[in-house]
Amino acid sequence: MRILVVEDDLEAQRYLVNGLKEAGHVVDDAGDGDIGLTLALSRPYDVAIIDRMLPKVDGLKLVEEIREHGNVTPVLFLSALSEVDDRVKGLKAGGDDYLTKPYAFVELLARIDALMRRRHPSVVKTRLQVGDLELDLLTRTAKRGTSAIELQPREFRLLEYLMRHAGQVVTRTMLLESVWEYHFDPQTNVIDVHISRLRAKIDKGFETPLLHTVRGAGYMIRARA
Amino acid sequence: MRAPRLLRTLAFRIVFVYIALFAVSAASLLYFTYWNTKRALVSEGDQTIDAEVTGLAEQYQRLGLAGLADVILSRSNRGGQGLYLLTDRLNRPIAGNLDSWPSFQSVQGNFVEFDYQRHLGDQLVSHRARGRVFPLAGDFQLLVARDVDERYKTEKLFTTTLPWSGLLMLALALVGGGLISRNVLTRLDSINRTSREIMAGDLSRRVPVTRAGDEFDELASNLNRMLDRTERLMRGMREVTDSIAHDLRTPLNRLRNRLEGTLSQLDNESREGKEIGAAVDETDQLIGTFNALLLIAEAEAGVAREAMAPVDLPAVVEGVAELYGPVAEEKSVALEIAPCGAVTIAGNKRLISQALANLLDNAIKYTPSGGSVKVAVADTPSGVALSVADTGPGIPVEARAHVLERFVRLEESRNSPGTGLGLSLVAAVARLHDARLDLDDNKPGLKATLVFPNRVTRPAPQLRLAAPAQG
Numbered sequence: 086m087r088i089l090v091v092e093d094d095l096e097a098q099r100y101l102v103n104g105l106k107e108a109g110h111v112v113d114d115a116g117d118g119d120i121g122l123t124l125a126l127s128r129p130y131d132v133a134i135i136d137r138m139l140p141k142v143d144g145l146k147l148v149e150e151i152r153e154h155g156n157v158t159p160v161l162f163l164s165a166l167s168e169v170d171d172r173v174k175g176l177k178a179g180g181d182d183y184l185t186k187p188y189a190f191v192e193l194l195a196r197i198d199a200l201m202r203r204r205h206p207s208v209v210k211t212r213l214q215v216g217d218l219e220l221d222l223l224t225r226t227a228k229r230g231t232s233a234i235e236l237q238p239r240e241f242r243l244l245e246y247l248m249r250h251a252g253q254v255v256t257r258t259m260l261l262e263s264v265w266e267y268h269f270d271p272q273t274n275v276i277d278v279h280i281s282r283l284r285a286k287i288d289k290g291f292e293t294p295l296l297h298t299v300r301g302a303g304y305m306i307r308a309r310a
Numbered sequence: 311m312r313a314p315r316l317l318r319t320l321a322f323r324i325v326f327v328y329i330a331l332f333a334v335s336a337a338s339l340l341y342f343t344y345w346n347t348k349r350a351l352v353s354e355g356d357q358t359i360d361a362e363v364t365g366l367a368e369q370y371q372r373l374g375l376a377g378l379a380d381v382i383l384s385r386s387n388r389g390g391q392g393l394y395l396l397t398d399r400l401n402r403p404i405a406g407n408l409d410s411w412p413s414f415q416s417v418q419g420n421f422v423e424f425d426y427q428r429h430l431g432d433q434l435v436s437h438r439a440r441g442r443v444f445p446l447a448g449d450f451q452l453l454v455a456r457d458v459d460e461r462y463k464t465e466k467l468f469t470t471t472l473p474w475s476g477l478l479m480l481a482l483a484l485v486g487g488g489l490i491s492r493n494v495l496t497r498l499d500s501i502n503r504t505s506r507e508i509m510a511g512d513l514s515r516r517v518p519v520t521r522a523g524d525e526f527d528e529l530a531s532n533l534n535r536m537l538d539r540t541e542r543l544m545r546g547m548r549e550v551t552d553s554i555a556h557d558l559r560t561p562l563n564r565l566r567n568r569l570e571g572t573l574s575q576l577d578n579e580s581r582e583g584k585e586i587g588a589a590v591d592e593t594d595q596l597i598g599t600f601n602a603l604l605l606i607a608e609a610e611a612g613v614a615r616e617a618m619a620p621v622d623l624p625a626v627v628e629g630v631a632e633l634y635g636p637v638a639e640e641k642s643v644a645l646e647i648a649p650c651g652a653v654t655i656a657g658n659k660r661l662i663s664q665a666l667a668n669l670l671d672n673a674i675k676y677t678p679s680g681g682s683v684k685v686a687v688a689d690t691p692s693g694v695a696l697s698v699a700d701t702g703p704g705i706p707v708e709a710r711a712h713v714l715e716r717f718v719r720l721e722e723s724r725n726s727p728g729t730g731l732g733l734s735l736v737a738a739v740a741r742l743h744d745a746r747l748d749l750d751d752n753k754p755g756l757k758a759t760l761v762f763p764n765r766v767t768r769p770a771p772q773l774r775l776a777a778p779a780q781g
Binding site: 094096104165189265273275278300 | 552555556559560562563564565566567568570571573578587590593597598601602629632633634636637640660663664667668671675732
């Protein structure tokens with residue numbers, strides 16, 4: 086995947102670029118908004134990671150500009166600004182996701198994966214499947230193998246999100262933002278409690294567990310261990 | 311409604327006091343002039359009478375009663391203002407231009423005043439006169455007087471007009487005061503209206519300045535200069551928060567990146583791996599505290615006022631409670647939500663959710679297994695009350711104000727996880743919303759109540775500003 090990184094903090098940029106390359110992506114980098122704008126408009130990218138505050142052309146302005154040119158590359162904002170309404174500004178300007186510094190690299194990777202998957206949506210699915218776990222999006226029912234699984238509405242949304250990102254790491258913050266639509270610090274790890282309840286429903290009594298904890302990152306649902 | 315307010319205004323009081331003082335001094339001046347003029351006129355008349363009396367007394371001594379009568383007769387026929395009457399012992403007139411002995415209206419020292427009938431053409435009119443009475447030998451009496459009718463009429467006119475002019479003056483004062491204070495009130499009203507709008511969060515408003523260039527314009531432009539300054543300070547505050555955020559987050563970001571990068575190359579189970587992992591956790595804790603402090607600073611600076619929108623409070627309660635439900639269940643704490651109707655307040659949904667999450671997190675954390683946590687929204691006359699009540703150990707009365715300060719944690723909770731900023735964030739969110747935060751005894755336990763005064767009466771359409779990335 087081709088990724089554009091526009092970041093003026095050179096050390097953060099180097100780290101970001103190295104990390105993304107290690108993860109197997111092709112990365113172009115820019116140190117200011119001017120170069121970033123030129124690159125974004127001249128080459129196709131799968132995802133652009135743009136710092137909110139940039140020299141020459143500000144991050145918000147940059148995204149507004151490329152959106153005006155009809156460019157729909159998914160944009161992830163990185164911001165070191167105070168966040169109460171800055172997130173809203175970023176999303177209004179045309180950003181697709183917003184991550185506050187300091188962030189965990191796994192969080193960034195997970196979000197980029199999610200953004201890229203959104204870029205290439207497969208045909209509209211009415212049924213999701215991971216291993217022998219099936220989720221019917223029309224009847225809102227779940228079953229594993231032959232046995233039906235009772236799910237609360239929120240548990241269903243949680244499982245749906247995990248299964249849409251099957252094989253990908255999904256972080257706690259991503260779950261809180263996408264499944265609960267909250268953008269705040271929940272103090273204790275409430276997400277872990279919800280996951281363990283979901284795990285009890287879908288994995289208990291089955292030989293192969295599907296819902297895995299990825300240490301230091303989050304969770305992942307996948308068929309093989 | 312309007313009239314009592316008008317009476318209470320400063321302008322009206324000033325006008326009223328001024329007019330009252332003016333009325334008193336004008337009346338005193340008029341009265342003094344009146345009194346002095348009257349005195350001068352009276353004494354002038356009295357002197358004339360005295361002079362005449364002296365002349366008559368000489369005649370009487372020289373010529374006796376008959377001579378006196380002759381003189382009186384001749385003087386009476388001269389006409390003019392002089393009045394004379396000489397009577398015998400039976401009170402019969404002997405000489406003079408008065409028909410009969412008059413009845414006196416008043417006696418002032420040696421002088422008497424009386425009314426008499428005077429021929430004016432063929433009409434008889436009553437006139438006022440003033441004079442002196444002298445007893446003569448043989449019970450004869452002499453009255454020497456002068457017609458003072460003109461003076462008397464003027465005096466009477468003056469005394470009857472004075473109260474009316476006073477009343478007229480007061481009436482004019484009331485009308486004038488009303489007009490002036492209404493004029494002043496309109497100007498003050500516009501200043502007050504603007505201040506209220508500014509307090510509601512619209513810092514861009516300015517007090518209108520007219521072209522009159524008067525004291526109100528001076529006040530208005532002073533206020534506007536003050537507002538410019540406040541706005542600059544607020545913007546400065548925001549810039550400071552932003553640059554602190556930026557300048558601290560950037561190195562924190564690098565630190566975390568380096569640690570994470572190192573950790574990925576180490577075996578998680580090795581000694582180094584464990585140490586670096588612990589360092590990452592410490593960094594995350596540091597970041598958490600830093601974020602909470604920044605959020606408090608932002609809420610207190612009123613920066614987040616811009617993001618105020620209608621918030622469906624019961625929906626927020628339902629959502630946050632649902633999020634914490636399993637946490638409570640796992641601890642065997644009953645989480646109850648009191649049912650309530652639709653209540654919408656003006657606020658920042660994210661911060662209200664965060665505040666409620668902090669309260670719920672605390673409540674569940676401190677409530678022992680088997681206890682309960684109750685969340686309620688109530689529409690009270692003083693505002694919309696959002697309360698979280700637990701059955702934990704509670705907070706002693708003397709420590710309640712203290713726990714709202716930053717980094718304060720009670721001795722008993724020192725070792726449980728948390729930043730010590732939870733309640734101070736709730737307090738900051740309350741201040742941002744002009745809400746009251748009460749900590750009460752739940753007997754047993756703690757009952758924290760947020761009372762939001764800014765209720766939105768009309769149910770507003772649901773606003774979803776931030777659409778999160780959805781698979």
